[in-house]
Each structure stands twice: as C-alpha cells, then as structure tokens.
Amino acid sequence: MKVLFRGVAVLTAISGVFMYIYRALFVNKRSIGSELAEDLIRVANFDIADVDDEMLERNAEENRQEYEIPRSILRSHIGSYELDGMKIFTISPKHEKRKQRVLYLHGGGYINQPSVFHWRFLSKLVKETAMEFIVPIYPKTPEHTYDEAYEQVQKLYKQLVSENGNIIIMGDSAGGGLTLGLVQWLKKEQLPMPKAQIVISPWLDITLGNPDIEAFETVEPMLKPDNLKIIGKIWSGDADPDYYKVSPMYGELAGLPKLYLIVGTREIILPDARKYVQLLEAAGADYEYYEYEMQNHVFPLYPIKEGIDARKQIGEILIGYDE
16 A cells, blocks of 8 residues: 555655646746746745845944855855945956956845845856956945945946946846946046947846736746835835936936847836837837846846857947947
C-alpha cells in the first residue's frame, strides 16, 4: 500500500510539473523562468507590510548605514568615492573600456537601496558593453525628498560631463522616473545633454492616479499602489504632485535626447507608460518604445530568458552610441 501511495504521489508531482510547464509555454506564452519568477515574487510579497511609522523608521535606519555592494556576485572592477556626502560606485571592465559611460539611477521606490539584482544586471551589462557604469546612492525618503536627490545627482552629472561628455543616463522604476525628470531639468538649466536616456518600468506619475491602473493590480506581483502613494507623497515634499521632478509625465518632452522606454504588460506602470508614449508622440519627441508581453516590473534585471533578451537589447543600444 505504501508503494502505491508513493507511486501516486510521484505521478501527481510529475503531472503538476507538466501542467506548470504547459501553462507557462502554451497558456501564458512565456518562458518557464518568467512564470516561476512571477510566482516567487508573488510569494515573497504576499505579506508585505503596509507603510506606517515603524516601517518608515526601519528604512530610514537602514539607509543611514553606509551602503556596500555584495561584491561576491560581481566579476567587474568596482570602485567607490564620495561627492558632497553621496556615495558613488563605479563598475567597469577589468580590461580596456569604451569611452561611452552610463550614469545609472537605481530603482527602489525612492526608499530602498539597490538590490542584488541591480548589481548582477549592471555587472552583466559591463561585460557585454565594455562600458563603465556610475551608480550614485542618492538620498532616499523618508528622511530626504526629491529636491535633495536632484541636487546631488546633478552635481555628479556635471562632474562626469566635465571629465568626458560621453554620458547616457539610465534608470529603472523610481530611478527611471528620476532619470526622466533629471534630463528635463538639465534642459531647463541649459546644461549639456546626455547622448540618450534609457528607462525600464519608470515611475511616471507619483500619484498612480491613472484609473486604468486598477485593472493591472491583480496581475502585478510586486508593487502595492497604496504603499507607493504614501511613499510618493513623502518623496514629493511640498511639491505639487504634477510637478515634473516628481511626476515626469507632466514635463516638457520636446527637444530632449532620444528616449528608450522598456516596460512589461503585467505591471501597474503599463497604463502610464502607454499614456507617456502618447505625450511623447504629441510633443514630436524622439523615442523608441518596447512593450514585452507577459513580463513583470523591471524584468530585465532578472535571470530569465525575456530579461536576458531585453538586457542584450539595451546593450546593443548603448554600444550604438559609443564613439
């Protein structure tokens, strides 16, 4: 009888695996890794805490500590320095590197430091492009607001341009929003423009007020809109929610460097990304828009087939700008 039960259990497990593979490949039409990644993200965020005073203080305490890269996962050359109290990391090839450099503004909802996935993603790009990536640990909420981050990052940008004008600005999620707002500010300040801007799943409207977002909340495994709205309000300080530095959706989009925007169809950012493309079109802006089917928030950072494809696409874009 025990042998029979074991046999039934094994067959059930095998059947479950085959059903999982079938669902991924033929129902959802994406890689097995992508399917698994979404499920793991959903489990990891199942009981994510609501934003309250305790959570904010915990994040503030973490952000006060000096940030260090988990170096064991990187194969690139790592350097670091400070500019007016802001720590800046450089990730570069161990051998000869290209002239083109990338200022990378990491995501994390304006409250979290870079994740392991950020560094793995950047290390891969360094290897594939032979470019140096500069990553500032810019000021975060709840102890800081957007204006402090903008001032610090602009100082860094001006320093980089003075050394070598071959700069592309790139960012993901909140860092994507910061990228878009920063480039608009550089134009207003009549400062030298980067060669291009690349954003992955950018946070475009701090309020997440687009009514179409609600339809994506059930498929979004990572982001919780109610939490983001609270954090976004703190990050905005005294600024109006439609101020371009906190909601780049509402800025002046004409006359900016070419923009490359990458987003997945299973994230709450998608409705605003589609709206942003309409605004870019109306402004006559130079842009390319890539919408990946059945992909989650910042999917290019993850070691899945679709993420690797998107990362290679980004690498090709970057190399195309190298002199």
